[in-house]
Amino acid sequence: MNEIKLRPGEEFVYNGIRFICLDIIGGNYLAITADCWCEKRFNDNYNDGCNNWKTSTLRRFLNEDVLEEHFDAKHLIKQTSNLTADNGDKAYGTCEDYITLLSCEQYRKYRDYVPLFEECMWTLTPWRCDTGYAGSVRIVTPTGAISGHSANNSLGLAPVCLFNSDNLTLRRQAQLISAE
Template sequence: MTNITTLRPGEHFMFKNFEWVCLDPNHSDGGVLAIMAKPWAEDVKFCQGDIFADEKGNWNNYRTSNVRGILSDMANAVFDGESLLAHTVDLVADNGDSAYGTVKDTVFILTCDEYRKYRDYIPHYDRWIWTATPWCCGDDDSDAGHASSVRVVYTTGQLDNFCAYYEQSVAPACVLNPKSLNLRQSMAYVEEVSE
């Protein structure tokens, strides 16, 4: 068995029956940052028109979004509490507005800044994927009309903004905990450490 921090950026591996891509083997959170190799769970409807909706009528606040709740459910159902490390998702808007703050999650979607940083290793997916970055924040009445736009990544790898109530997919990301996971070589396969 090998430490998972020996994974190389861009290397594919299997974990919990999903294929992942290593983005950063020594991430600042203390683990291995990875993203799913394919858009996740097309049977989970990320196209119901309320994926980013919240009770205030904002469509682009990841903090209160349905997609965050679905990813939290995934974290609880698929992963144990020690295999992943919490990651801070900065919800600063494309225009620099920081009204949405930050959130800490174990399964999340990348921000635009993270996408830009790791774009050389992120696959070109066959569907557009959401980022956690809003076009602008909608907590202020002056911005309320723009609270429906979220940054997306096209199949070509280009970033754009798009209305959050349209159909898109997600590519979940996580930070794997090297203290509770090992790497078994073949096609790299990450598994839990047995005590």
């Protein structure tokens, strides 16, 4: 079979999960799921700071349960997420994950390739980080607008991964990515 390279906007399947390539970063493929997986809370706890991706139950779910059940870690590269709030507050810093969500900045950059779902989709961007306001997270609505929602509500989940192209072979016929 002929090996091919992905281009932004192209769809592929990994372990039965449909993904859309968003970008090629250092020869590796940044991709988002083509379908909204499910609806989950951003954080099961609701208090100041519950909109911090770094401490969210959704992050833990993706990088423990989902990673173990659906991925081989050698096929992924950890990516650094910028947790800057919508108002520019950098209090939450950054974090590294195998599986993450888009930030609002990434959503704007890759908007042409990101599917719009019937349900609202979480981003990892907090609205604000300061006391009294640290419970709201930015979301993408079904129309593509960026809005906000309380971290303890259940909304759509579209995981994002950086696939290690050194450990993957893309086959045109089946449009599958598999381990070499």
